[in-house]
Amino acid sequence: MSYDLLNGVRVLDLTAVVVGPAATWRLGQYGAEIIKVENPEGDLMRGLGGLSPTGQHxxxxxxxxxxxxNICLDLKAxxxxxxxxxxxxxADVIxxxxxxxxxxxxxxDADxxxxxxxxKIYCLLTGYGSDGPYGGFPTYDSVVQGAVGLPGLSLARDGEPRYVPLLICDHVVGEIAAGAIMAALLNRHRTGAGVTLEVPMFETMATMVxxxxxxxxSFDPPVGPYGDQxxxxxxNKPIKTKDGYIAVTINTDPQVKAFLxxxxxxKIAADPRFASVAARAVNVAEWFEIRGAALDDKTTDEWLALFRATDLAAMPIHSIESLSHDPHLTAVGLMTQEVHPTEGASSVLRSSILVNGTVLDRRSSSAPKGWHSAEVLEELGFSVLEAKAMFEQGTAIAG
Structure with missing residues (x-):
């Protein structure tokens, strides 16, 4: 059985790069119909995201x-x-x-x-809230990471500021925007009224940090320093094993006892400094030094077997290469292959969400620039001659 939870919802996508496309991708995974408007130069991410067979995907x-x-338009024409x-x-949603x-x-603009x-439901994704002094400033993911203190957290822990090597702000804010849009759709279903949404990256990520x-x-007066110690x-890092690294997290008292x-x-298991959640919170520095000490007398697989036998949360540390071949991800079919219309064989990632135990349908390939221009113009009521004139004048570009 197919589940299209947003079947019938139409989305006009005026976004580029990552944060906006991430939001509309999620809506598409739920079954919304999406038309992406791309300028003649193309979405920057077509090339910025790395190599591809044609340089366009x-x-x-x-x-x-x-x-x-995808419809390609020169919006200034x-x-x-x-x-x-x-x-x-x-559109229902812009x-x-x-x-x-x-x-x-x-x-x-929304107004x-x-x-x-x-x-209409109008969602604007911004770098910074328009009412604040940073409103209108340009930004990218790494700039927002810096502004909300993610490199500062690395500096406090490791002595050197580092970006998260993932466009984490773009992805997180895009997902949050998709959630806000779906809440607005529910409200419109109840009331018939649209809304204007603004989802600023800075404020959204600052809230999470x-x-x-x-x-x-958080308390007045404060009861301790800033930061989750x-x-x-x-x-607080992957633990070294005989042949690699392992991720282990232990929080409850029974988990801590089993791990030790x-x-x-x-002997440490009987130490009152580490015998309870409250005691470990007081002695957090000493506890994490013990917890993070190397386990280099056994291999990662040996430790995994031991920890899983005692129901502890543990996984090997994947590389990017090994993650794509993870046996669990392979078994559930998270990634498969398809033939793209211009790029040939390519990997496809399905939605990770199940509905009544059923995987949401995979959607069509990402389209070459202007791939659907003629089709969309016809659906909008433009005649063949009108569309032809637009293509000749450069107002629209066909794929």
Whole structure:
């Protein structure tokens, strides 16, 4: 049985790079129909995301733009406003991550659209909230990582600031934006009214960091320093084994006792400094030094067998290469192969979410630039001659 939870919902995608495409990708995974509008230069991520057979579908672009039809338009050309007027009328949801000034100039800002169409849901993804002093500043994932203190956390723990080697802010904020859009769709179903959403990357990620690391400073007066001292411990890292590394997390008192006995530290198991959650919180530095000490007398596989026998949470440390061949991911079919229309054989990642035990349907390949331009123009009511004129004038580009 197929589950299209957002069947019938139409999304106009005015986004590029990662944060916006991540949000609309998620909506597409749930069954929404998406039309992505791309400028003649193309989404920066087509090339910025790395190598590809044609140079037009970097891996990240390939994965983030599945299930979207693509129309290529020069939004500054004379005929483009009429195309956009019809696309806006077609859509239930408009998602944009262009700068607000550029959207206003094109007449594609929330106020302009929702004045004409109060039932539309308009979601603007920004770097910083428009009402604050940073509003309108340009940004990218690494800049937001720095602004919210992620490299600062590495500095506090490891003595050197480092970015998370993943576009973590883009992905997280994109997912949160998709959730906000779905809440707005539920509200519209109940009330008939649209809403304007703004999802700023800085504030969204700052909230996540502070939820963890405001910590003892959350109280007035404070009861301790900033930062979750467990997470900031230099010993909070993968544990060295005889032939690699292993990830182990132990939190409850029974888990701690089982871990200490399994690793031959029976005397420590009786130490009152580590005998309870409260005691370990007081002695967090000493506890994490013990917990993070090397286990280099056994291999990773030997430790995994031992820990799993006592029901402890433990996994090997994957490399990027080994993750794509993980036996569990292979068994559940997270990644398969397909033939892309221009790139040939390519890997496909399905949604990780199951509905009533059923995997959500895989969506169509990410489309080459302008692949659906003629098809979309026809559906919007433009005649063959009108579409031909747009292509000849460069207003629209066909794939």
């Amino acid at each position: 970097a891996g990240a672009y390939l994965h983030l733009n599945r299930g979207k039809r 004379a005929g483009a406003p009429e195309v956009m007027t019809r696309l806006v009328a077609w 998602v944009a991550n262009m700068r607000p000034k550029a959207l206003t100039k094109l007449g594609l 302009t659209i929702r004045t004409k169409h109060p039932d 502070l939820q963890e690391h405001l910590a003892a400073q 467990r997470l900031l411990s230099p010993y 006995i399994a690793t031959g530290r029976t």
